[in-house]
Amino acid sequence: MLNQSTPLDRAFQALADPSRRAIVERLTRGPASVSELAKPLAMTFPAVMQHLAVLEGAALVASQKIGRVRICRLEASTLDRAEAWLNARRAEWERRFDRLGRYLEELQKEGGDDEARN
Amino acid sequence: MLNQSTPLDRAFQALADPSRRAIVERLTRGPASVSELAKPLAMTFPAVMQHLAVLEGAALVASQKIGRVRICRLEASTLDRAEAWLNARRAEWERRFDRLGRYLEELQKEGGDDEARN
DNA sequence: CGATTGGTTAAGCATATGCTTTTGTATCGC
DNA sequence: GCGATACAAAAGCATATGCTTAACCAATCG
Numbered sequence: 403m404l405n406q407s408t409p410l411d412r413a414f415q416a417l418a419d420p421s422r423r424a425i426v427e428r429l430t431r432g433p434a435s436v437s438e439l440a441k442p443l444a445m446t447f448p449a450v451m452q453h454l455a456v457l458e459g460a461a462l463v464a465s466q467k468i469g470r471v472r473i474c475r476l477e478a479s480t481l482d483r484a485e486a487w488l489n490a491r492r493a494e495w496e497r498r499f500d501r502l503g504r505y506l507e508e509l510q511k512e513g514g515d516d517e518a519r520n
Numbered sequence: 521m522l523n524q525s526t527p528l529d530r531a532f533q534a535l536a537d538p539s540r541r542a543i544v545e546r547l548t549r550g551p552a553s554v555s556e557l558a559k560p561l562a563m564t565f566p567a568v569m570q571h572l573a574v575l576e577g578a579a580l581v582a583s584q585k586i587g588r589v590r591i592c593r594l595e596a597s598t599l600d601r602a603e604a605w606l607n608a609r610r611a612e613w614e615r616r617f618d619r620l621g622r623y624l625e626e627l628q629k630e631g632g633d634d635e636a637r638n
Numbered sequence: 639c640g641a642t643t644g645g646t647t648a649a650g651c652a653t654a655t656g657c658t659t660t661t662g663t664a665t666c667g668c
Numbered sequence: 669g670c671g672a673t674a675c676a677a678a679a680g681c682a683t684a685t686g687c688t689t690a691a692c693c694a695a696t697c698g
Contacts, residue, residue: 415536430612470665470674478613488603494548495596588644588695
């Protein structure tokens, strides 16, 4: 389990938690302070901070402190990279079905010949 | 940490591991036996089986045993649901930028008026 | 048949995760 | 300055995760 995790590992790992997904969801609608993010979550403030640390560690969220308030914003490009991975899998999957489709079409044609012979 | 995880939790959690992503990647190119999946991975056979159990638990993979061989195949619809979540976030994010864009356009127009007054 | 192949189960262990409470520490509003 | 506010850091704890080894079972194959 030697922790040598890639950016993609960290992104998916971060998104695997419903509280963290809720935070991401909120941040798609614009930046927010930590306490603003904490409000709808049924847990203590430090717990929310730890979730934010995970999200920042995954580069899904960035933040900057202004006065005593920390403003968090979404890092959409990281979300994109996760989506891109899934997209690539789907692309390969669909490519495979195309091939299968063409193969079955070929069978159909040949099958038609067979049927003609009956 | 009371384990009451949603399908999406389990999907993202499953995808957070590089070995499991490698398995998914392999399966997008067609079904495979367990030992076939295990071959490129630098770990013991039981470890691979545990990864497969996680993937099946997340409904990303399904399998059936024929004789003494277990054939695994991708459950693409679950991959789609994960992609759909990310897609929805991006949609909201882009909608927000549209609004921001229109807002800035408005400012531009009004700013033009202001400049005209100078 | 007996050996091999492909998979399964269980136990054990180190580290990671997701919380909590407690205790700070700046900064703002008066 | 002084109390309230917003965050921060640290310690503790229960459970989860990602491996390992060892033992086991059931289909093949020679």
